[in-house]
Amino acid sequence: MSGLIIFLNGTSSSGKSSIARELLSVLDETCFHLAVDQFHAMRSKRELADEAELRAVMLRTWSGFHRAVAGMAAAGNNVVVDHLFSERWRLDECLELFPAADVVLVGVRCPLPELERREAERGDRPVGLAARQFVQVHAHGVYDIEVDTSTATPLECALQIKEFLPRRPSPTAFERLAAAGSSAVPAAR
Template sequence: MAAGRIIFLNGTSSSGKSSIARELLDILDDGVYFHLAVDSFNATRTKRPLSEKDLDAALRRTRMGFHRSIAAMAEVGNHVVVDHVLSEPWRLVDCLTVLRPESVLFVGVRCSLDELVRREAARGDRPAGLAALQYDLVHRHGDYDLECDTSTTSPAECAALIKEFIPTRPTPTAFTRLRAR
């Protein structure tokens, strides 16, 4: 059984990853795709209050489990659109460890800081300043197969760019290059 394709969208909170993922599910026609979002995965855990130490440990385990669920879905042949925030270096390292690098199309989802702040305020469901805090962290590794900017391009246009790019994806992939570092 061939491994499934992983389209991995990385960007700050409110950058448009989920909107792009929804558009991709509508236009990709080379199989069944699943949208796996770290926010959705995290929303399934208990909401009882935890100490800061216990919460940090739970969040780390949750993210590690999320990475392994991506790998498991792709391993059995499912195509996956991942919506993630790689704001801590260990998250990328863990993904590089558990995901097949040749199966991953790594997409940087960028957005201007002013637009992120505007979107975050309009959403009202994120802590104020979260996107600004993540802004310099999520793209620090500096290597993608493809990038899009949602402050100048709509989610539908970004999805179309990704779909058009898939057949011309570079070899080695960004994940292969990053793993080699």
């Protein structure tokens, strides 16, 4: 039996990690929070030769992260995923790896001016990162549920998601995206 994958998709600084932490405290069943940032933090700190080597390491990290999520769910674990579809290939790979009927795709929205304010306040992200991701992250356009972190706290967003889970749609957003295929948006890798 496959576990449920609650996939939080939003730009950097949109509030995905904060919502994920709240979900773990409000959901009735045991869940694991898997964040792509956690995987990047596990990497050794050695200097990389150049941008090409950095890009290759990043691609392998993201791809390995997708497989780790799929593996946890395949073992029957419920997983809250903190990631983003800032490049189309990420969505395509997740569509290939995850059981589409068991994915709840959550759009984590926040207006760009608020994202930029949060980004500047955090100081741990490159300036303009959220702006660069803003259009592509939600380009696929299909969600099971969306939350807005500019109007709701992380706990309120988590509760909205929890209340939604018993009435998940069929087909799910992931099933609809899989059925549409990847021809709608060109893949980039």
